[in-house]
Amino acid sequence: MKKIAYLGLGIMGRGMAANLLKAGYPVTVWNRTADRCAPLVAQGAAQAQSVAEAVAGADVVMYCLSDDKAVDALVFGEAGVLAGVKAGQIVIDMTTIHPDTTRKEAAAYAAKGVKFLDAPVFGSKNEAANGGLWIVAGGERDLFDEVKPILEVLSETTHYMGGTAMGSSMKLVGNLVVAAQLEALGEALVMATKAGLNPEDVLGVLHVTDFKSPIFDGVGGALIERDFSTHFALKLMLKDANLISRFAQDLNVPLPASAATREVIKAAVNKGWGEENASAFIKQIEELAGVVVKKG
Amino acid sequence: MKKIAYLGLGIMGRGMAANLLKAGYPVTVWNRTADRCAPLVAQGAAQAQSVAEAVAGADVVMYCLSDDKAVDALVFGEAGVLAGVKAGQIVIDMTTIHPDTTRKEAAAYAAKGVKFLDAPVFGSKNEAANGGLWIVAGGERDLFDEVKPILEVLSETTHYMGGTAMGSSMKLVGNLVVAAQLEALGEALVMATKAGLNPEDVLGVLHVTDFKSPIFDGVGGALIERDFSTHFALKLMLKDANLISRFAQDLNVPLPASAATREVIKAAVNKGWGEENASAFIKQIEELAGVVVKKG
Amino acid sequence: MKKIAYLGLGIMGRGMAANLLKAGYPVTVWNRTADRCAPLVAQGAAQAQSVAEAVAGADVVMYCLSDDKAVDALVFGEAGVLAGVKAGQIVIDMTTIHPDTTRKEAAAYAAKGVKFLDAPVFGSKNEAANGGLWIVAGGERDLFDEVKPILEVLSETTHYMGGTAMGSSMKLVGNLVVAAQLEALGEALVMATKAGLNPEDVLGVLHVTDFKSPIFDGVGGALIERDFSTHFALKLMLKDANLISRFAQDLNVPLPASAATREVIKAAVNKGWGEENASAFIKQIEELAGVVVKKG
């Protein structure tokens, strides 16, 4: 079994590392604030004191960070991954980043003979914890096939999307759809509420029709309970909306509805809800209409 | 079993009337151009020569027309439904119309002692044909319970949404979500194509994640085959987008993304695609980006 | 000199009637709440006790009301203008209304041999008071030429736009630009403020460049003084935005930016600012950004 170094134990990383351990992989973990390693060490992980140490003995180095800046720091920073890796090793970046950052990583690793896969994930806290993520990967097909057993431990499905940065590109495409669905859900529930419909009944309809989506059940259910506890922070959703905007700019693709939606997310963050769950952006749609969507 | 008069045998009506016959209901049909009645007569329907004749012997009068104007004409026009109905009869309007038109109908029927339910449907040609619609109804709860067995013949699920016009209101809320899903699908596939992703692979991802939706499979699959044969005409989708806009105006609800989407649908109709399937509006998003989404 | 009946003495009507008196026209005034007539009577107007009485002796009947509904009531209502006018008289409607309402009026007057001009006005309280309006008229060219001297008393410029309803159409086109200018001013000042610029300096630049506009001076100056006293109420601007949306719907014209702007105006009215000056809708743009634009 391949030896894995897992770097960064945030909300996503810790769930993935734990599942790799459960599946029997030898895993060495590292985190900037070292105390986050303890629960994983208790599950059998080795703990490295530095990135270099973690990387040294690994067949595969994996990380899933918060944004492009964090990737830049971990990979290209002093005593970072790039400094530590050697020809023949494999690196898998699971972060949601701009495809250009992915290409920059890929080129730097290739120059050292290191094999690289971009493999960002759909799903958040719960899916990371229970191995139910959906992974979209870009890079060499052979490399994908080689590490697929590892990715399958973490995911419900794993998708090969094409060459380098096709995983990152698909991630932004998918996040566009997520944002659109949250906006649609918000607009629908706010209009329904003002029209005198019971939001719970509306969710009942959205649960069965051919325009249904699991996200409507999850986010809609929490919304009418006014539960905004964080699975995926609104501030990260704004980051993603900004990445999508930049990607659409690079490709010069007009996105009329997504552009409108980004402005709503910005306003929600200006209200101070950035640390709440992404669904908090529906509160901004409520603000616009002067109404609150709630149970009963 | 209740005797049913089914008025109007368009793409939706003919499917519903056929299913009522199959379920054993005695059905009298009427259509403005009488020759559309033949297939249903062949399945056992009686054919009325006038609205008055159709209505005369019925326990329940049902219709599902194209828009508010058609309802106005059929109900309030000379020798229309309202002129023919008598106290104690039941009328079910399944058309997608503005809730104000619904309220106007309800009041006129109530003044004659006629029981009225608004019960518009989600789903199009195929769902009408195979009894797989989703029905959202407004009116008296007792009336809903009384006719529920009839509605269940036509539908996968039937939902009681509240008093008069709550069915119509829910229909517009749902159609807002349908338009948002198509816009999101179009923006996603267009961006993906320009980024070098294979649209078929993208649909594979949209088939499994927690933001999946059956509409993505159906419309997306047809799109990459460039199949725009009409299940639900784009011009009717524009009609619905305009109804949603008017409803949002009445309620003074800001809908940033839906407003942007309506403008895209308008442009698609200006391109001459009104008679094609609603999914043709994605061609407008392609126009904006200068790219075509297709298989392989 | 033509005898004029001026009906309706709101913020606009009273200014116009006064200017007609000043110019020497014999003017009979009427208002639903009669006490508003007093100041004009003091300036030499005759006061009619009813619409019929006002209309009876007039060569020209003029009115400038708040909306389509008010026009409908005054013209088509019991003892309304239509009931009172006789062949050969002239009617000038200066209200901002949908062109369809204009056409309905024109047809009804024509059927009685009454000559009709739609002549809505740009400008608000101050321009009405000082005869500085800009008038855009639709109808027969001969009729326009005949009443032009009257219109010139009220206006800085008077424009013949074409046949019936071309005045109303131009009014909505112009109001689209007004809304766009206010939205642009708001977005510019809000972004400037957050960037650390002094709004007063920004207005100084907007005062001189080739994208300058008098509206920036007026509204911008009041904004930084936080003066929202009403010259033209925000609720009327929402009414106009809704008219523009309906007109664009009738013509099936996509208006991406105007559609976005309408949603902002809706939200501003939901905040309770409908009775304030139209410029209050910039407060909504401030809300979105979490910043206030003010002097120094």
Added chain:
Amino acid sequence: MKKIAYLGLGIMGRGMAANLLKAGYPVTVWNRTADRCAPLVAQGAAQAQSVAEAVAGADVVMYCLSDDKAVDALVFGEAGVLAGVKAGQIVIDMTTIHPDTTRKEAAAYAAKGVKFLDAPVFGSKNEAANGGLWIVAGGERDLFDEVKPILEVLSETTHYMGGTAMGSSMKLVGNLVVAAQLEALGEALVMATKAGLNPEDVLGVLHVTDFKSPIFDGVGGALIERDFSTHFALKLMLKDANLISRFAQDLNVPLPASAATREVIKAAVNKGWGEENASAFIKQIEELAGVVVKKG
């Protein structure tokens, strides 16, 4: 009189350099493709063979380039301005760039004891040629006062906006307004045309009301003549729209209408009109509506 080095002789630079010569300043010019210098040499300019040579003897170094990338190359590139300047010299960057690029320049110059002013300009080809630009400057007040006589040669008005990057910031704020006005003009003329109004008459109204703007006269007049010869290229307007979007992202300012407008500009460039005048983006609004705006 201060000795000036003017670097870059594009559409803007050549006009400005010529005006400085006319005003009697000793000017040394440099351009990447040297043959552009000839007309200015004929007017009395000295020609430098390199940036270093141009910078060497100058009191003030000025440039107005196409974008951030060009500034980066000229300033920070090998044998660039930064390499050549010495303490005590003055640099004025008149390019429209992101305020962060301005700050980066300012810091680099400050480290060498060089005084720096950001002073981008409003106006295009004609205003550059006839000294009618509007200049917005950021930096030390003393420095601004020192070079003001030079800037006044080039401009109708010159505005001190505050510290470093306040000129760049104001430029983006102003360009937001320009884009909004072009979008508004396009939406207005397209709706007017579809409504049956004569575009020339519409421009007549837009010429006199309090929402008038010189830009409506210039762009509108050329539009109805279908004249899209380039004063300011559409591709540069897209560049600016993208800068505005990024600036609004940095400040987290929602800009609903400007965001919608950017998507229209993108689509216009996808149509292949990037090298035409910026006003060509109104052709995209025509496309959406299926109508062409032209003279009588």
